[in-house]
Amino acid sequence: MEKFFEELGKRVLGEWKAQNFSLPLFPEIARTALEERPPAQHVDLPRLIREFLLDDQQPRQTQSGFGQPELVVYEDTRLYIQVLFWLEGTTDIHQHEFSGAFHVLAGSSIHSMFTFEDARSISSHLRVGKLRMERTHLLETGSTVPIMSGREYVHSLFHLDTPSATVVVRTQTDPGTGPQFTYLPPHFAIDPIQDDALTMRRKQLLDVLEKTGDSAYPELVGAMIAELDFERGFFILQNSAMVLREMGEWDRIWKVFQKKHGALAEYVPATLNEIARRDAITALRAAVTEVEHRFFLALLLNIPDRVGILDMVAQRFPGEPMESILRWADELIEVSEEGIWLLDSEFPQLPEIDFDDRPQVFLASLRNLLGAGDAPEIGAGQVELLRQAFLRSSWRALMVA
Numbered sequence: 001m002e003k004f005f006e007e008l009g010k011r012v013l014g015e016w017k018a019q020n021f022s023l024p025l026f027p028e029i030a031r032t033a034l035e036e037r038p039p040a041q042h043v044d045l046p047r048l049i050r051e052f053l054l055d056d057q058q059p060r061q062t063q064s065g066f067g068q069p070e071l072v073v074y075e076d077t078r079l080y081i082q083v084l085f086w087l088e089g090t091t092d093i094h095q096h097e098f099s100g101a102f103h104v105l106a107g108s109s110i111h112s113m114f115t116f117e118d119a120r121s122i123s124s125h126l127r128v129g130k131l132r133m134e135r136t137h138l139l140e141t142g143s144t145v146p147i148m149s150g151r152e153y154v155h156s157l158f159h160l161d162t163p164s165a166t167v168v169v170r171t172q173t174d175p176g177t178g179p180q181f182t183y184l185p186p187h188f189a190i191d192p193i194q195d196d197a198l199t200m201r202r203k204q205l206l207d208v209l210e211k212t213g214d215s216a217y218p219e220l221v222g223a224m225i226a227e228l229d230f231e232r233g234f235f236i237l238q239n240s241a242m243v244l245r246e247m248g249e250w251d252r253i254w255k256v257f258q259k260k261h262g263a264l265a266e267y268v269p270a271t272l273n274e275i276a277r278r279d280a281i282t283a284l285r286a287a288v289t290e291v292e293h294r295f296f297l298a299l300l301l302n303i304p305d306r307v308g309i310l311d312m313v314a315q316r317f318p319g320e321p322m323e324s325i326l327r328w329a330d331e332l333i334e335v336s337e338e339g340i341w342l343l344d345s346e347f348p349q350l351p352e353i354d355f356d357d358r359p360q361v362f363l364a365s366l367r368n369l370l371g372a373g374d375a376p377e378i379g380a381g382q383v384e385l386l387r388q389a390f391l392r393s394s395w396r397a398l399m400v401a
């Protein structure tokens, strides 16, 4: 067992005991202990890894799927300390059923805090409301942040470097503060460990029909949507949205859902669009290796507004942030026979513009919409089509109103 964490654990336990194990005081006790002897300065990560691999004397490990992986480095009945490795960014926005503090041991992260306003429960596993990002900042190696349990503390961490490692000093669990909702912006909170096995199997069975090209697929989904409650209907709709769109059946099935659920249905389209947008940017990011481009895509995944994105670029790179972004756009444009793409924005149907001119027109249009140049010299209708193409994409966050 790593001596540093044993000492840290015993110290936190002793100080918490002196406060009669008060839950509200725990995050501050954990934070202070991490800040006074920061693991980033005192823990030799390669040595920790070697020790964990070769020494059998370790605290009891969990079956947790959290972290990639999670190592338990100190354990007591009331609290434990984990070291979490991260290989992928992870964007899940979530709350906790435990409290404590975390510390960036290696790497850096984008940390965002949210509120969920006008929220109400549809079922014990699903809530609707309006998720709003309150603030976001870069966490460098050595930063420490407290964690509170329950609905008032909603956050996301996007790890920029591979691997990243965090240390978490945490309670075992804070009764009454669950479930640990995961938030689907802008409107839903779902319980990620709810055990609706029937819905899971139905989604898997629909996937079989889809993959085997069964023509009954849209009719069956429509019949299910007409019958199911909101929660189960939402999950089926989420699972089938992309397939239904490709089949040209989306509008028809959507009307069925809308008719059944009325005003409540109106929370769904923006959420499904945001899920699709994030999936597309995540897939792009997996294919991109250039560090600056990966950073920019991380910002598009995590920060919903122009000011926030520009601020983050300015923190990491010298010079005018908009110029960096426009240079990345130049470098990221994809021209092929299938089309011209700037990330998730596709050049629209404009046959009157010569093929060879299209990349420059596309980039000039972007520059204009981001407030950094004149509109390209093309017709007003064409300018509008280009604007619509960017509005449907992740570039929307950066566009001047």
Ligand SMILES: [Fe+2]
Binding pocket: 094, 096, 155
């Ligand atoms: Fe968290």
